[in-house]
Amino acid sequence: MDIYDFKNAFFVGVFMSFMIGPVFFMLIKTSILKGARAAIAFDIGVVLGDISFILIAYFGSRSLLEKIKDDPRLFFIGGLVLIVYGVITYLDKSNKKEVDENEIKIPEGNNYLKLILNGFLLNFINIGVLAGWLGIMVVVGPTLDMNPNAIFWYFTIIIIGYICADICKIILAKQLRKKLTPIVIYRLKRAMGVILILFGSIMMLKGFIPKDKLENLMEQVETQTKSQ
Template identity: 75%
Template sequence: MSLLDYKDAFLVGLFMSFMIGPVFFMLLKTSVLKGFRAALAFDVGVILGDIVFISIAYYGSRNLLEKIKDDPRLFFIGGLVLIVYGLITYLDKNNKKELDQSEVEVAKGNNYFKLFLNGFFLNFINIGVLAGWLGIMVVVGPSLNMNPTSIFWYFTLVIIGYFATDIIKILLAKQLRNKLTPLVIYRIKRGMGVLLIAFGALMMLKGFVPKEKIDELINKVEIKR
């Protein structure tokens, strides 16, 4: 893997960490009400749920991706998945719910194992998270030639980026909690939806345009700079 691959993996983790949803709110709420250790236990459960989803995405799509990894239509499929996920994110009307109105309550008392289970199951029941990891796997897997070692380290770095960002969120929970008004939440999530749609569209375009043409265009842009 190149250094660029490492950077991209870390940024993917950062992006996934800021997807606004029940887990995002519960992590902040747990930190504010129960402290750092409780929020950390909750987040470790969330991370385990993500690891399970990544494994499902990998083993569930491996045979298909092995067969079509050199087929340009793969970019069309991956782009379509990201566009659909982006549209769901953009059109979700639950974005305006305030943090204090979160649908899932944190258990009373600092039962760390229970908080861990809460994090795992709250993340695991969200099928949208699986769709997101599947879209990333469809895009990333073939670019790494479906090499198990490369894929393992790529997603390890994704998880590290995800977890590191969550730690920052936990430490800044009170400040974030005060600034996350319904309007701000709504705008952030719609912005993320637009980014996913744009990235998906670029992936689909890559499936139709020959790689040589894309490289030629990139070279022209760099020369002009």
């Protein structure tokens, strides 16, 4: 992995952290009501849920990806997953209203074990999160030649980016809560849906580009990025 891959992975982690949903609001609410330590405990549970999804995505798709990693159709599969996830995010009816924080319960007292468990379960029951990680795995895995070491470090950097963004949310919880009006939440979720759809569309278009031309194009982009 080079610096371009690290920057890309870090950005993906930050993006995943700002996907608006129950986990997002629960983290902010916990930080405001119970303090930073409690919010960090909750976030540990969330991250453990994400790691579980990453492992499911990796081991559940590895054999398939190994067989078709040089097949252009792979880009269609990964792109399609991201597009579907983006469309669901964009059309989600809950975008039109603010998440009811009264429906999001947190354990009484600073029981850190319960907070970790709560974070894990709240994240793990969201099948959309699994779809997101699966889409990333399908897209990223073959570009790293399904190298377990490279995939491990790529997703480790994603998790680091995710945690860094969450720490910022914990620190700025009160300010974020004031600014996240229903209309802002609505626009943010739709914007994230559009980004996912665009990224998925780009992945699908790669299926039309011959592999040798694609590799040359990627090398040119990386060279330009490093020279900046």
